[in-house]
Amino acid sequence: MSAERHSKLGWMDLLWLLFLLGLALLPPVREIHKQMILLAIGVFQLLEGRLVERLPKRGQSYAVLLKILLAMLLISHTGEVGINSSYYPIFYLPIVTAAVYFDAWLTLAWTLIASAAYGSYLLPALQEYELAPGAIEELALRILFFFLAAMVVNRFATENNRQTRRYQMLAEQLAKTNRELEQAQAEARRSERLAALGQLSAGLAHEIRNPLGIIKGSAEILNQRVQTAEPLAAELAGYISTEVNRLSALVSRFLDFARPLRIETRACSVPEIVDRALRAVAANWSGPEIKVERHFQRDLPYAAVDENLCEQVFVNLVQNAYDAMSESGGRLRISIALGARGERPGIEVRVIDSGPGIRAELREQIFNPFFTTKKSGVGLGLSIVSKIVDEHRGSIELLDRPPGRGESGACFVIFLPLAEQAVIPEAEAAYKA
Ligand SMILES: Nc1ncnc2c1ncn2[C@@H]1O[C@H](COP(=O)(O)OP(=O)(O)O)[C@@H](O)[C@H]1O
Numbered sequence: 212m213s214a215e216r217h218s219k220l221g222w223m224d225l226l227w228l229l230f231l232l233g234l235a236l237l238p239p240v241r242e243i244h245k246q247m248i249l250l251a252i253g254v255f256q257l258l259e260g261r262l263v264e265r266l267p268k269r270g271q272s273y274a275v276l277l278k279i280l281l282a283m284l285l286i287s288h289t290g291e292v293g294i295n296s297s298y299y300p301i302f303y304l305p306i307v308t309a310a311v312y313f314d315a316w317l318t319l320a321w322t323l324i325a326s327a328a329y330g331s332y333l334l335p336a337l338q339e340y341e342l343a344p345g346a347i348e349e350l351a352l353r354i355l356f357f358f359l360a361a362m363v364v365n366r367f368a369t370e371n372n373r374q375t376r377r378y379q380m381l382a383e384q385l386a387k388t389n390r391e392l393e394q395a396q397a398e399a400r401r402s403e404r405l406a407a408l409g410q411l412s413a414g415l416a417h418e419i420r421n422p423l424g425i426i427k428g429s430a431e432i433l434n435q436r437v438q439t440a441e442p443l444a445a446e447l448a449g450y451i452s453t454e455v456n457r458l459s460a461l462v463s464r465f466l467d468f469a470r471p472l473r474i475e476t477r478a479c480s481v482p483e484i485v486d487r488a489l490r491a492v493a494a495n496w497s498g499p500e501i502k503v504e505r506h507f508q509r510d511l512p513y514a515a516v517d518e519n520l521c522e523q524v525f526v527n528l529v530q531n532a533y534d535a536m537s538e539s540g541g542r543l544r545i546s547i548a549l550g551a552r553g554e555r556p557g558i559e560v561r562v563i564d565s566g567p568g569i570r571a572e573l574r575e576q577i578f579n580p581f582f583t584t585k586k587s588g589v590g591l592g593l594s595i596v597s598k599i600v601d602e603h604r605g606s607i608e609l610l611d612r613p614p615g616r617g618e619s620g621a622c623f624v625i626f627l628p629l630a631e632q633a634v635i636p637e638a639e640a641a642y643k644a
């Protein structure tokens with residue numbers, strides 16, 4: 212129920228007031244208490260929505276309780292003896308309200324309470340009057356109809372709620388599918404871009420490599436010739452040589468990147484691969500201390516991956532995380548758990564660091580080859596990761612982590628599909644998180 216609906220008088224509310232007005236115009240008209248109670252019922256009916264909105268848990272019970280009390284008051288002011296009042300159907304009000312708010316058992320309980328409240332008027336009546344023949348049967352009839360009404364309304368209300376929940380679930384599902392579709396499209400765009408860039412520059416790199424080889428060879432010969440005679444020339448030739456080496460290494464790396472991957476997948480344990488990557492990066496680390504937290508789900512099935520390439524993925528990601536925390540150290544959290552993308556089951560690895568994070572405007576660019584913000588960076592790490600993950604028919608995503616929620620660092624989520632016939636590895640059973 213929306214707040215908007217409660218703030219204005221709806222036509223249903225007007226009808227309500229009209230019916231109450233009808234009751235007010237029927238005898239006893241001069242009974243001021245009766246009119247006050249009808250007024251109270253009308254006012255409460257208008258305010259009920261707000262009460263339930265304010266107090267979602269107890270509000271509904273309060274509403275039913277209050278209506279029972281008002282119903283009791285009304286029948287005690289509309290008949291010589293309350294139990295004989297023609298206004299007894301006012302008890303349908305709390306009963307139907309309970310049937311709309313609660314499940315079948317609670318509805319029954321509330322109906323029982325309302326019936327007891329109504330029936331309680333029998334006692335004072337019995338003290339003053341004799342029981343008329345058929346009176347008990349009449350009372351039983353009225354109360355049975357209370358229960359009948361409660362059950363009928365409750366069934367409709369439950370069915371209605373079920374439908375509403377189903378529509379809500381469908382809508383949520385649709386929204387989720389939409390999000391996944393958008394992400395898949397973004398990934399597809401990224402892959403296309405990488406593929407085109409790779410092809411173009413692979414040709415260029417290849418062409419650069421040959422002249423580089425000649426320059427390098429010539430520089431070395433030059434170096435040997437002028438070694439003793441001209442120290443300055445020798446030094447310069449040395450520079451040429453080392454710089455050419457650097458260039459050539461870069462070109463090789465790039466060619467590695469641009470070359471189509473030949474992946475050979477087999478069923479592997481992802482936690483073991485991640486552990487190896489963590490050890491490899493930690494062994495080469497000379498910066499401030501970085502605490503590594505592992506949250507590995509136990510007994511994970513195997514994923515279908517190329518072990519070496521997959522290790523490369525995690526080495527690159529972990530290395531980036533370490534780099535991001537090279538100023539003052541930090542915390543690297545790696546969690547591995549079973550996950551799914553649509554219908555496909557797989558292993559989900561989260562790499563979360565406590566570094567400065569990645570600015571929103573760089574989110575797409577970081578996956579591009581040669582994009583780097585580091586002084587000595589090459590900018591191939593993430594594009595290689597992206598390419599390898601694509602080849603595995605997996606996915607990589609940089610999660611949104613808006614600043615101000617405690618954790619500010621980057622959070623990468625990698626998804627790798629399970630091996631076709633996923634086995635629960637025996638060795639893994641003993642694997643401790
Ligand atoms: N965990 C991270 N925290 C902050 N920035 C990151 C992280 N991972 C990647 N980046 C950003 O993405 C860029 C590209 O990363 P990458 O492709 O591995 O190249 P490189 O590490 O050589 O710079 C980095 O320069 C950095 O700006």
Ligand SMILES: [Mg+2]
Pocket residue numbers: 527530531591592593
């Ligand atoms: Mg890197």
